[in-house]
Amino acid sequence: MTKDEPGARAPEAAPAAKPVTVQMRSPAAVGGGDLTEELLNSDWWTDAMVQAAGIPIVDVPFVSVGGGIGSFVTVDYLRIASVPPDRMRVLSNIEFPWKTYEYLTRVSQIPRGERIRSDSASRPDNIWGFPSYALAEAVRDKSLKPLWQVLVEPIWADYYTPKAGQVFAGLEREAKRIGFREMLVTGQVRMVRRRQSGGYFTILTPPPGTEPTRRVAYRSQFVHVAVGYPGLRFLPELQAFRTQHQDFHHVVSAYEDHEHVYALARTKHLVVMLRGGGIVASRVLQRLMDDRERFGLSTEIVHLFRTYVSGSHGPNAWNRRKGGNGFAYQGFNYPKSVWGGQLKSRMRKLEGDDRATEYKLMGGTSTPYRRRWQAQMREGRTGGWYRAIAGTVEEMRLENGMIASRVMISGGPVEVAADFVIDCTGLEADIAEHRLLADLLEHSGAGRNPLGRLNVERDFELRGAASGPGVIYASGATTLGGYFPGVDTFLGLQIAAQEITDDLARRGFCRHIGPVRSTSQWLRWVFSRQP
Amino acid sequence: MENAHRPGLWSVAGDGVLARQGDLVLLSSIGEGGLLDLLLDLQAEIAEAGGDGRRFAGAVEGVLESDGAWKSAGDQSAPAVLAFGPAHDDLAVTASGTAWAEITTAHGVQMFAGQPCMLLRCLLGGPAIAVRGGLTADRTGRAGTDRFSRLDSGTVRAGGFSYYAGQPAAYPDRPAAPAETSVAAPAPEAVRSATEVAAIAQGPGGAPEAPVAPAEAEAAPAVEQPAEAEPATPAEAVQAASSFSAVLLIGGRPEQVEARPPLPSAQEQNGPAAEAGAPIVIGVYCKNGHFDDPDARYCAVCGISMNQLTLVPRPGPRPPLGVLVLDEGAVFQLDADYVIGREPALDAAVASGEARPLRVTDNAGTVSRVHARVQLDGWQVMVTDLGSANGTRLRLPDQDADQALTPRVPTVLLPGSQVDLGGGRGFRYESHRGR
Numbered sequence: 001m002t003k004d005e006p007g008a009r010a011p012e013a014a015p016a017a018k019p020v021t022v023q024m025r026s027p028a029a030v031g032g033g034d035l036t037e038e039l040l041n042s043d044w045w046t047d048a049m050v051q052a053a054g055i056p057i058v059d060v061p062f063v064s065v066g067g068g069i070g071s072f073v074t075v076d077y078l079r080i081a082s083v084p085p086d087r088m089r090v091l092s093n094i095e096f097p098w099k100t101y102e103y104l105t106r107v108s109q110i111p112r113g114e115r116i117r118s119d120s121a122s123r124p125d126n127i128w129g130f131p132s133y134a135l136a137e138a139v140r141d142k143s144l145k146p147l148w149q150v151l152v153e154p155i156w157a158d159y160y161t162p163k164a165g166q167v168f169a170g171l172e173r174e175a176k177r178i179g180f181r182e183m184l185v186t187g188q189v190r191m192v193r194r195r196q197s198g199g200y201f202t203i204l205t206p207p208p209g210t211e212p213t214r215r216v217a218y219r220s221q222f223v224h225v226a227v228g229y230p231g232l233r234f235l236p237e238l239q240a241f242r243t244q245h246q247d248f249h250h251v252v253s254a255y256e257d258h259e260h261v262y263a264l265a266r267t268k269h270l271v272v273m274l275r276g277g278g279i280v281a282s283r284v285l286q287r288l289m290d291d292r293e294r295f296g297l298s299t300e301i302v303h304l305f306r307t308y309v310s311g312s313h314g315p316n317a318w319n320r321r322k323g324g325n326g327f328a329y330q331g332f333n334y335p336k337s338v339w340g341g342q343l344k345s346r347m348r349k350l351e352g353d354d355r356a357t358e359y360k361l362m363g364g365t366s367t368p369y370r371r372r373w374q375a376q377m378r379e380g381r382t383g384g385w386y387r388a389i390a391g392t393v394e395e396m397r398l399e400n401g402m403i404a405s406r407v408m409i410s411g412g413p414v415e416v417a418a419d420f421v422i423d424c425t426g427l428e429a430d431i432a433e434h435r436l437l438a439d440l441l442e443h444s445g446a447g448r449n450p451l452g453r454l455n456v457e458r459d460f461e462l463r464g465a466a467s468g469p470g471v472i473y474a475s476g477a478t479t480l481g482g483y484f485p486g487v488d489t490f491l492g493l494q495i496a497a498q499e500i501t502d503d504l505a506r507r508g509f510c511r512h513i514g515p516v517r518s519t520s521q522w523l524r525w526v527f528s529r530q531p
Numbered sequence: 532m533e534n535a536h537r538p539g540l541w542s543v544a545g546d547g548v549l550a551r552q553g554d555l556v557l558l559s560s561i562g563e564g565g566l567l568d569l570l571l572d573l574q575a576e577i578a579e580a581g582g583d584g585r586r587f588a589g590a591v592e593g594v595l596e597s598d599g600a601w602k603s604a605g606d607q608s609a610p611a612v613l614a615f616g617p618a619h620d621d622l623a624v625t626a627s628g629t630a631w632a633e634i635t636t637a638h639g640v641q642m643f644a645g646q647p648c649m650l651l652r653c654l655l656g657g658p659a660i661a662v663r664g665g666l667t668a669d670r671t672g673r674a675g676t677d678r679f680s681r682l683d684s685g686t687v688r689a690g691g692f693s694y695y696a697g698q699p700a701a702y703p704d705r706p707a708a709p710a711e712t713s714v715a716a717p718a719p720e721a722v723r724s725a726t727e728v729a730a731i732a733q734g735p736g737g738a739p740e741a742p743v744a745p746a747e748a749e750a751a752p753a754v755e756q757p758a759e760a761e762p763a764t765p766a767e768a769v770q771a772a773s774s775f776s777a778v779l780l781i782g783g784r785p786e787q788v789e790a791r792p793p794l795p796s797a798q799e800q801n802g803p804a805a806e807a808g809a810p811i812v813i814g815v816y817c818k819n820g821h822f823d824d825p826d827a828r829y830c831a832v833c834g835i836s837m838n839q840l841t842l843v844p845r846p847g848p849r850p851p852l853g854v855l856v857l858d859e860g861a862v863f864q865l866d867a868d869y870v871i872g873r874e875p876a877l878d879a880a881v882a883s884g885e886a887r888p889l890r891v892t893d894n895a896g897t898v899s900r901v902h903a904r905v906q907l908d909g910w911q912v913m914v915t916d917l918g919s920a921n922g923t924r925l926r927l928p929d930q931d932a933d934q935a936l937t938p939r940v941p942t943v944l945l946p947g948s949q950v951d952l953g954g955g956r957g958f959r960y961e962s963h964r965g966r
Contacts, residue, residue, distance in 0.1 A: 248851050
């Protein structure tokens with residue numbers, strides 16, 4: 001890694017022996033290292049343009065933007081494929097890769113001790129998937145139960161899934177092993193623009209006071225973009241309550257802390273309305289039902305589904321998913337055939353609307369069938385304290401301290417009153433809501449796929465964004481809708497990382513991970529040795 | 532600490548000197564020689580001559596520049612001095628040595644991080660909304676102030692300060708008395724009846740037909756507080772062009788703030804309810820223009836990720852910080868301070884309109900008439916035992932043991948904290964903002 005403009009970063013080299021007067025009218029105007037109009041408006045940048053703006057340039061061949069699990073898995077693969085840490089930089093505003101993931105799981109009722117919805121062998125900290133989480137847990141706890149469970153799942157037992165805390169501990173260990181901290185540069189990535197002579201400039205805004213200039217440009221041949229979800233999109237009703245009435249507690253999102261609902265339920269009778277039918281809805285539902293059982297509460301639950309699934313569904317006997325009581329049941333986010341079966345091979349060949357249709361068939365909100373909460377729901381239906389309805393909300397208002405919702409069901413409108421409404425719909429914002437992605441779409445030639453996300457090739461190269469020998473790769477949730485489904489899962493991120501590593505090996509950036517390298521590197525993993 | 536956003540100059544204890552003459556403020560370390568005396572004389576002289584901040588900042592800079600003592604000391608460290616004052620519609624500032632300042636104007640926040648060899652003078656566009664400063668890197672800021680530390684004029688020993696501009700009426704941080712009167716006059720009764728109803732309604736094991744949560748009845752008028760005369764919000768001042776000029780005299784350099792678009796108006800942002808009576812605090816705006824806690828990961832209004840932007844601290848109307856959930860089933864939205872007890876109206880803060888009364892009764896008599904106060908400080912929620920007979924205990928989330936609060940010492944509450952009022956009654960603090 002070399003620095004352009006060495007003088008730009010060494011103020012400490014010349015301590016002021018006597019007062020020196022420096023005019024600093026407007027920091028940007030005198031080359032304080034900020035973006036200029038010319039840079040902002042140009043799709044292609046030259047080195048001279050960046051230098052003229054006073055932005056120091058850091059050369060590094062590979063830059064990963066995001067710093068979450070997507071970046072982590074990708075640099076993990078590349079480290080195993082022989083790339084040393086000083087040839088890669090992860091530009092991120094989070095201190096450790098699982099920070100965002102841990103936050104979201106915790107607030108949506110999956111603390112470290114609870115199990116996430118992921119397969120035993122999908123290990124973001126272990127590209128081989130062996131030993132699996134189940135095996136590791138069996139060894140650690142000296143118990144055969146996890147192994148028995150993976151053997152008989154899903155017929156005689158629920159799918160085995162790892163505990164969140166186990167996943168984070170594994171990531172921490174692997175981060176240390178590959179020297180993740182050495183590669184991490186904190187700051188906010190403002191944009192990635194193509195360089196006229198090939199490659200890219202990635203503009204980072206470092207935290208205030210850490211660098212002499214407002215921006216730093218990373219000049220690289222390869223850029224990897226894994227910025228994750230641009231965020232959630234709260235229900236319009238929730239937003240209206242907050243902006244118009246400054247009421248932040250009657251209508252809440254399942255993805256934010258809403259402990260007051262559970263706390264209050266322990267003190268008095270409550271009616272709680274849930275909206276949504278996915279994994280988070282089932283976690284919130286289980287929390288309400290667990291508390292009800294544990295503390296002897298009288299909480300009533302009204303569960304509103306937009307799409308009510310009453311039974312098994314799918315176009316034919318070979319392509320069918322179980323369902324019932326409103327939910328669509330699926331062990332994991334995607335059918336197993338996504339990973340190596342017929343769905344994977346079919347999707348690789350589909351384009352345009354055909355692909356969108358296939359995604360629609362396969363996708364939709366689903367949740368795993370877990371025996372315990374099925375039993376709790378049965379009890380609730382029998383006892384009359386759990387009711388599921390299908391419909392759409394037309395209006396929500398606060399009346400006498402309760403949320404009155406007018407719901408349009410098949411027979412006409414009905415009124416439902418609840419003390420609290422918990423939004424578990426998990427709607428996601430459009431990718432253009434993310435400033436960096438919007439800039440890629442506008443200035444760097446990136447386009448959208450049939451589902452409206454970033455359009456990537458089969459090797460996860462961002463289509464239309466090539467710059468000479470340079471390539472932008474993208475992986476994770478922002479690329480959902482591509483030739484490979486399941487990109488927003490641990491395994492999906494690993495498959496993307498593998499494709500990217502293979503492509504980079506073809507381009508000579510790293511070595512190919514063949515059988516010999518794979519075996520020797522696995523042994524290094526086992527003994528916690530650096531790759 | 533309740534003074535945090537009230538107008539005035541609030542000193543933070545320390546080894547230096549804080550002096551105020553009119554609107555000219557000087558914070559300085561006490562060095563050898565007569566430098567400090569010279570600065571104090573200058574301040575008094577310029578204040579008497581009309582208090583021109585530009586002249587003051589220039590004169591302080593001149594003194595520091597010509598003062599030979601520190602230059603010959605060999606370590607090239609300038610004395611820690613911070614001086615500022617209004618210059619027409621702008622603010623003139625001189626900072627040197629390790630003195631630091633965080634200055635909020637309508638255009639945003641400007642940080643001056645102190646460095647030993649720094650001497651800097653600048654003119655910031657627009658009057659100051661808030662200034663925090665100190666002599667050393669230890670930035671206790673307003674957390675180190677208390678309600679008896681206000682300096683209106685004169686000289687005191689101090690190591691830092693928090694300054695909030697404006698007339699009291701322009702800062703609705705303390706619920707304006709007239710507004711509170713119209714709502715709060717019936718409030719003690721409303722609260723009492725509400726909590727009692729809940730206690731009766733709940734009964735053993737809870738009653739399925741329990742009436743509406745009383746808190747809602749209480750909270751509803753609260754959000755509709757009639758506002759006093761609308762304060763001149765910083766948002767309105769933003770239309771003025773930003774001007775920033777600085778002269779960096781020795782080494783170092785100020786941290787720069789992003790060139791920013793005009794702030795969206797509060798009306799657009801948070802609707803009328805937000806404007807009425809919400810205190811102005813320093814926060815951040817999400818990409819969709821909603822005002823948020825600087826520590827939020829996702830916008831509390833629309834859910835968009837806050838991580839994708841360089842967040843620039845700016846002033847804005849503070850949204851509710853969470854709720855208090857009483858043990859017998861009432862919820863109180865935290866958009867103001869509360870005094871909790873059997874007769875909270877006896878507390879001066881309630882009488883003056885600074886806090887709302889929250890009446891809690893218990894048969895065992897363990898709750899004092901004025902027991903505890905829950906205060907909002909910036910984006911934090913604090914609890915203070917007001918010298919109650921049986922004390923107040925706090926259990927923070929994920930902790931097995933609780934701790935007794937030292938009377939009259941504010942303690943930070945985290946979401947999920949359980950507060951016990953003398954052994955009989957209690958409440959929880961919960962927040963959508965999470966931990």
